[in-house]
Amino acid sequence: MTAIVLYCRPGFEKECGAEIQEKAAWNEMYGYLELKKNQGLVFFHLHDGSHGEALMKNLPLKRLIFARQWFVTLTEKIDLPDYNRVEAIVDALGNEWQYDDLRMEMADTNDGKALSKFCRKLAVPLRQGLRKVKVLTDKQSKTDVNQDGAILHALFLTGQTVVLGFSLARNSSNHVMGIPRLKFPSQSPSRSTLKLDEAFLHFIPKDEWETRLTSGMNAVDLGSAPGGWTYQLVRRGMMVTAIDNGPMAESLMETGQVKHKMMDGFKYVPMKQNVYWLVCDMIEKPQRVAKLMAEWLLNGYCKEAMFNLKLPMKGRYQQVTDDLQSIKDAFSQHNMTYELYAKHLYYDREEITVHARLLSPLPQK
Numbered sequence: 195m196t197a198i199v200l201y202c203r204p205g206f207e208k209e210c211g212a213e214i215q216e217k218a219a220w221n222e223m224y225g226y227l228e229l230k231k232n233q234g235l236v237f238f239h240l241h242d243g244s245h246g247e248a249l250m251k252n253l254p255l256k257r258l259i260f261a262r263q264w265f266v267t268l269t270e271k272i273d274l275p276d277y278n279r280v281e282a283i284v285d286a287l288g289n290e291w292q293y294d295d296l297r298m299e300m301a302d303t304n305d306g307k308a309l310s311k312f313c314r315k316l317a318v319p320l321r322q323g324l325r326k327v328k329v330l331t332d333k334q335s336k337t338d339v340n341q342d343g344a345i346l347h348a349l350f351l352t353g354q355t356v357v358l359g360f361s362l363a364r365n366s367s368n369h370v371m372g373i374p375r376l377k378f379p380s381q382s383p384s385r386s387t388l389k390l391d392e393a394f395l396h397f398i399p400k401d402e403w404e405t406r407l408t409s410g411m412n413a414v415d416l417g418s419a420p421g422g423w424t425y426q427l428v429r430r431g432m433m434v435t436a437i438d439n440g441p442m443a444e445s446l447m448e449t450g451q452v453k454h455k456m457m458d459g460f461k462y463v464p465m466k467q468n469v470y471w472l473v474c475d476m477i478e479k480p481q482r483v484a485k486l487m488a489e490w491l492l493n494g495y496c497k498e499a500m501f502n503l504k505l506p507m508k509g510r511y512q513q514v515t516d517d518l519q520s521i522k523d524a525f526s527q528h529n530m531t532y533e534l535y536a537k538h539l540y541y542d543r544e545e546i547t548v549h550a551r552l553l554s555p556l557p558q559k
């Protein structure tokens with residue numbers, strides 16, 4: 195039976211499952227869920243096997259909030275022998291299809307971490323074995339991944355059990371298990387800096403950074419203290435107005451690129467319409483933040499917004515859907531076309547990150 199396997203943050207399997215089930219149903223594809231509780235793994239077993247590949251073609255991964263990565267299964271769970279594991283995997287795959295890359299994956303848990311050493315060791319002979327039978331194409335450079343190609347996933351549930359599957363390169367994450375490993379910059383005053391770093395990498399295509407994420411731009415950071423997000427803007431050469439009643443790190447103030455205003459982020463209005471980026475990490479009710487972000491964009495106070503919406507303890511998927519819908523409704527009421535994407539990023543915890551921008555010009559006032 196074919197399944198779509200989705201990777202999410204451990205503890206968020208219910209949300210990830212509810213989302214794939216709902217979005218598959220929009221495409222008239224149905225199935226049942228097998229959640230691996232606290233392992234960050236969801237199996238969505240499809241009633242019609244042909245729907246696996248169809249869903250991966252029709253539903254963009256970037257439309258899913260809680261899934262970091264996914265693949266469609268090629269095999270059931272395979273029990274591996276103690277010896278000749280490579281042969282067992284090569285045999286199970288056959289040689290009908292070709293893949294451009296192999297991802298060795300496991301749950302994002304402590305048990306999974308323990309497995310990763312075993313997987314690293316097995317990866318070398320497995321790649322060789324798969325290349326020999328031409329199931330894996332010859333090595334490509336990391337920057338030259340064939341966007342029309344497919345990626346082979348080997349998900350190790352234990353050292354003896356593996357599930358094999360594939361994803362489409364153009365509709366999957368470039369990162370193993372959808373996890374980018376970012377280095378914490380020692381000059382940053384807080385670890386939250388990694389959230390904004392990951393958000394820019396995730397939402398803004400690198401070849402557009404020169405025009406959308408560049409030196410000389412003005413930015414506003416709401417809820418900025420102590421300055422982890424401001425640090426990401428400063429290091430990209432932007433001038434930042436930082437709004438928070440709490441203190442900002444001295445090192446950032448010394449750059450001369452930061453103006454700190456001690457005031458309520460809900461009351462601040464920029465004097466000039468020259469702000470490109472609005473970023474917001476205020477710990478506040480998500481409904482309030484969503485409304486504020488829509489207002490900033492619709493008033494032309496900023497061109498693009500990157501912000502967090504805190505997740506409630508219960509009913510998280512419903513709450514997120516409602517918050518995003520409120521932003522979409524506000525844009526639609528003004529007949530605006532827009533881009534709005536949300537993701538539960540790797541460095542997010544009890545929040546999701548949202549990117550929004552209007553695509554149609556605002557009416558002249």
Ligand SMILES: C[S@@+](CC[C@H](N)C(=O)[O-])C[C@H]1O[C@@H](n2cnc3c(N)ncnc32)[C@H](O)[C@@H]1O
Nearest residue numbers: 384386417419420421422423458459475476477
């Ligand atoms: C998670 S921290 C921000 C961390 C920051 N992004 C960083 O990377 O260092 C949340 C901040 O929001 C601020 N905050 C909460 N409500 C606020 C409001 N209404 N106006 C301004 N700041 C607010 C808090 O003072 C706190 O410093």
